[in-house]
Amino acid sequence: MARGIKGQNKAGDYESFSLDAKKLPAEIRDRAFTSGGYPYDSKFDREDYDKRIHELQIELLKLHAWTRDTGARIVIVFEGRDASGKGGTIARFLQHMPPRTARAVALSKPSEAEQGQWYFQRYVSAMPTRGDIVLFDRSWYNRAAVEPVNGFCTKDQCKAFLKEAPTFERMLIRDGIYLFKIFLDVGHEMQLKRLWARHQDPLKLWKLSPIDFKAVHQWPAYSRAFSRMFKKTDTDDAPWTVILANDKLRTRIAALQIVLSRIDYAGKDTELVGHPDLKIVGDGRLFIDRY
Template sequence: MRPHPRGEDRPDAAMTQNIPDHLWSLDFDALPEDIARLTFPHGPGYAYDAPIPKRAYREQLRRLQLELVKLQKWVRAHNQRLVIIFEGRDAAGKGGTIRRFTRHLNPRHARTVALPKPTERERGEWYFQRYVRHLPTAGEIVFFDRSWYNRAGVERVMGFCTPEQWQAFFEEAPRFEAMLVRDGIRLFKIWLTVSRAEQLKRFYERKTNPLKSWKLSPIDHAAVGKWQAYTEAIADIFRHTHTDLAPWTVIDANDQRRARLEAMRAVLAAIDYDGKDTGAIGQPDPRIVQSGADWAETS
C-alpha cells in the first residue's frame, strides 16, 4: 500500500515528465512500453499496489447496491429529488460507474442523462436551459453522465466557447446550483480522475477492441495532446465551484472497481434514508477520495 499521491507527487505530474512528447499519442499500434510501465497497478505513486480482489469487490458492491435500493425506496416515499453529476477525465469510467449505480434500481424512477452536442436551437438558449429540462421530479433520481460543466472543461479546452463564456460560467454555476439545492434538490458532484498514463492505456483499449471502438471519439484523440490544459481547467473548476452547498468529491479512478465503490459510498453516507446500514456502507477511503478544495490546493 502506498500513500495517496498529492501535488507534484502525482503520477500525472512528476512521473511522466521524462516520457518523450511523441509517445503521448494514439498513432502507434499499441501503447508504448515506456508508458505502459506507468499504468495501474505497475506505475509509481498510486495509492494501492494491486486492484481490489474480485471477491471483495463483488461483496462490497452487492452490499452497496442493496443500500441504493433502500435509498430509492426512500426517495419515492418522501418525494425527494436527487441529482448525481459524474464528471472527470476522459476514459475515467463515468459510464461504468453509473451503470453499477443503476443496475438494480427501478428504471421508472431513475434515469441517466447523457446529452449530445447542443443543437442549433440550444446554442441560442440560456446555457443551463438544456440541462434544466432533465432535472428530476418528486421521487426521482437523475444521473448526469457529464453535465453543465462541459462549458468549463471540454468547451474551454477545445475552444468551443469564448473565454468570456467560460469565465461567466464560473460566476453563474454556483448560483445556479445554489438555487437547485435551496429548492430541495439533493445535488452530488463526483469527479473521477486518472493518471495520464492510465488514460492513454484506456484510449488504446478502445482503439484496439472492436467492442469498445465506439467509445473513441475525435475529442479523445484531441485530449491526448491537451493534458496540461485540462489540468488547469480542472483546477479552476474546483476553485470556483466547490461550495458548501454543492461540494465536489474527487475519486482516484485508476482502479475502476475501487472508484465505483467510493462513488456509491459518497452518496449513501450523505443521506439519512430509512433502514440505512452504516456498517454496509463503510467509510470513505482517504487514500483515493478527497474534496475538490483539497485537490485544487495540491494541483
C-alpha cells in the same frame, strides 16, 4: 470531508504517442496503475469487490425506495478526465434500479436552437421530478473544461459560467434537490492506456470521439481548466468530491459510498455502508494541490 489523497499527478512526456500504435509503449503500461501518485499497487480483489458492490447496491435500492416514498429528488453529477470510468460507475448505480425513476442523462452537443437559449436551460429540463434520481454523465460543467480547451466557447463565456454555476446550484439545493458532484481523476499513463485499449477493441470503439483523440495531448490544458473550475465552483453549498480512479473497482465502491453515506434514508445499514477510502477520496480543493 477530510482532505485525503496525497501525491502529485504530473503529466509524462508523450508527445509522439498515438492511439494508432500497434503496441502500448512499455513505459506507459508499466507506470499506468500507480500513475498520478495512486496509493495502491494492485487491483482490488475481484471476489471481495463482487460481494461489496452487491451489498451497496442493496443499500441503493433502499435509498431509491426512500426517495419514492418521500418525494425526494437526487442529482448526481459525474465529471472527470476522459477514460476515467464515469460510464462504468454510473452503470453500477443503475444496474438494479427501476429505469423509469432512476436514469442517466448524457446530453449530446447543443442543437442550433439550444445554442440560442440560456446555457443551463437544457439541463434544467433534465432535472428529476418528485421521487426520481438522475445521474449526469458529464453535465453543465462541459463549459468549464471540454468547451474552453477545445475552443467551443469564448473566454468570456467560460468566465461567466464559472461565476454563475454556484448560483445555479444553490437554486437547485434551495428547491430541495440533493446534489452530489463527483469528479474522477486518473494518472496520465492510465488515461493513455485506457484510451489506447478502447481504440484496439472493436466493441469499445464507439466510446472514442474526436475529443478523445485530441485529449491524448491536452493533459496540461485540461489540468489548468479543472483547477480553475474547482477554485470557482467548489462551494460549501455544493462541494466537489474527487476520486482517484486508476482502479475501476475501488472507484465504483467509493462512488456508491459517497452518496449512501450522506443521506439518512429509511433502513440504512450505516455499518455496512461505511465511509469512502480516504486514500483515494478527497475534497475538491485538493485537486488544485495535485497539479
